[in-house]
Amino acid sequence: MKLFAPILLLALTAPPCFAELVTTDEDSKDGDHQVEVFRLTVTPAAEPTPAFAYRLIKPLDQLKEGNAPAYYRRIHAENILRGAQSAMEQKVGREWYDWLDADVPISQLPLDKVRQAANLSEKVVTHGPRAGADCKRVDWGFAPETLEGMEAIEFLLPEIQAMRELTRMVALHTRLAIAEHRYADAVDLMRINYRMGHDTAQVPFLVCGLVGIAEIGITNNNALDLIAAPDSPNLYWALAELPEPNLSLREAVQFEMSLGPRVFPLLRDPENASYAPAEWNRRFSGAFAQLERFNGNSRDVSSQLSSTFGGVGAGVLGYSHAKERLVDWGYGRDEVEGMAVGRVLAIYSARVYRVHADAAAKDIYLPWSEVRKGDPAWERLRQSGPFSDDPDRELIPIAHMLTPAVRTCCNAVARTERETALLRAVEAVRMHAAEAGELPAELADVTCVPVPNNPSTGEPFEYTLEAGVATFNLPWSDGHRVNRRYEIRLAD
Structure with a gap:
């Protein structure tokens, strides 16, 4: 985050008595990383009447026919x-991007320019986001299952990248509405x-999932702004109504794990395919060129492997090992000896890819509280390169390149869920303050509504109350490389 001194520094040293959100960065106690600090001075807010007077999801009967x-x-x-x-940009310059950031408090927005x-x-x-968000259907018209070869990797999605820009424009309108106390808007x-x-x-x-996560993150920051606005309504039930999880990447992960055989024909059902020995060998050798094209960062690996196989024939590095593994898997030794070298290597590579791809995909089916404890399959994959001793080592590091994106996306989804649950916990605290006239000493004191647990741990959020400041801590140890602290005090 950026620091907007001197006004912001003054706000940090003398917290405002009026409701507002102020953000900054601090070093962690151990000095190993930074902590994002959100300081909210809030007004107590009781449950709305009716409870869903404010909604973050439009009821189905209010949606119109159409495709978003x-x-x-x-x-x-x-x-x-x-x-x-x-x-x-011509009228107000590129500074409008800065107005989207919570680093610029609502009270510091240049409202005339905004x-x-x-x-x-x-x-x-009006004609894009609002019209689309009021539609019943969501059909982008893509057919990923038809994509083969490098098209499955290089498929262009300009309209998806534009979605982030649409979200930013809506967020600008949101912050203006908050500044003008138009809370329903x-x-x-x-x-x-x-x-x-x-x-x-x-x-x-997966890239579409990551853009969607970014959009939700922007909106969560807007929710913080609203929560910290003077006399703002309580959003506890509006937040509770959001899907849980906000989005699912299961289909995206399933497609990602299908990329191996889509991009590398070598992996496509070699146990039932029939080619001449020269074609098998060509497919195996051709996988290296495809590997280098797929990911520039793997150039060194590809070059090393290509030089190893070149000149002395395909499979010198792993042929003997692959034969033994096929025997381990139930093939007869005579049958294996009679196979083309390229087919042996193809069957081996396809099975090994499936082993590692399946191990990676398991993350998407588990809550992050379980995933974060660690999975030896990931450590095994990192150490199962062509020159390792792993019995299922990859001769062509396809899974090694594809699967890390799965863990990254699972982490991003879980981090977003943690932030959304935290918003609801803060609103539970505001609701308690409206009833009791003070912040709760501990979360167990909140009885007006259930306080959600931290979904990244499955345990209650870390919460303390000291000198009138309630603190929620979202630590690094939750398994995310983001450490956040939310400090809440009541406005005068």
Whole structure:
């Protein structure tokens, strides 16, 4: 995060008595990493009447017929988005991006300029995000199951990348609504952004899931701004109504794990395929060229492997080992000896890929509280390169390149869930303060509504109350490389 001194530093040394969110970074106690600190001065807020007076999901009977991506795409395809961005940059400069960041407190927004930027982007928000988020259906029209070869990797998704920009524009309107105390409007704008994040992640590519996660993260920051706004409504039940998890990447992970045989024909059912020995050998050798094209970072590995196999024939490095493993798996020794060298290596590589890909995919089916404890399968994969002693070592490190993205995405989903649950916990504390007139000494004191546990641990959030400041701690030890602390005090 950026520090906007001197106003921000003054705010940090003398916390405001009015409701507001202020953010900064601090070094952790051990000095090994930074802690993102969110200081919220809040007003107590009772449960709304009715409980769902504010909603972050539009009820099904209020949605209209139509396909949401058709509206999102229109804004991108017709250059409406780019036109609005250009107009905003000409009128107010690129500083409008800074206004989206919680590092700039709501009270420090240059409202005249923000209103100008919002007016310039109103058409984008109305005809794209708002129109799409009010639709029943979500069909992007992609057919990932038809993609083969490098097309499965290089498939372009410009409209998905544009979704992040749409979310930013909606977030700008959200912060303006909060600044002007138009809280119902702010909640509705947040509803749009939560829906867009969910819709973006419906495309079964991991990159789409990551963009959706980023959209939800932006919206969660808007929720913090609203929670810290003076006399803002309590969002406990609105947050509880959000999907849990906010989005699922199961289909995306399943597709990601199918990339091996999609991109590398060598892995495509070699046990039942029939080719001439020369074709088997060609497929095995060709996998290295595909490997290098797939990931530039693997160039050194590919070159090393290619030089090992070149000149002395394919399979010198792993042929003997592959034969023995096929025998271990039930093939007759005479049958294996009669196979083409390339087929032996193909069957071995396909089975080994499946072993490691399946081990990686397990993460998506478990809660992060279990995943974070560690899985020896990941350590094994890291140590199962072509020159290792692992019985299922990869002669061609395909799983080694593909599967780390799965762990990264699982972590990102869990981190977002942790932040969303924290928002609801804060709202439970605000609701308690409205009843008791003070912040709770411990979370067990909150009886008006259930306080959610930290989904990354399955245990209650770390919470303390000292000198009138309630602190929620989201530590590094939760398994995320993000350490956050939320300090909450009641406004005068």
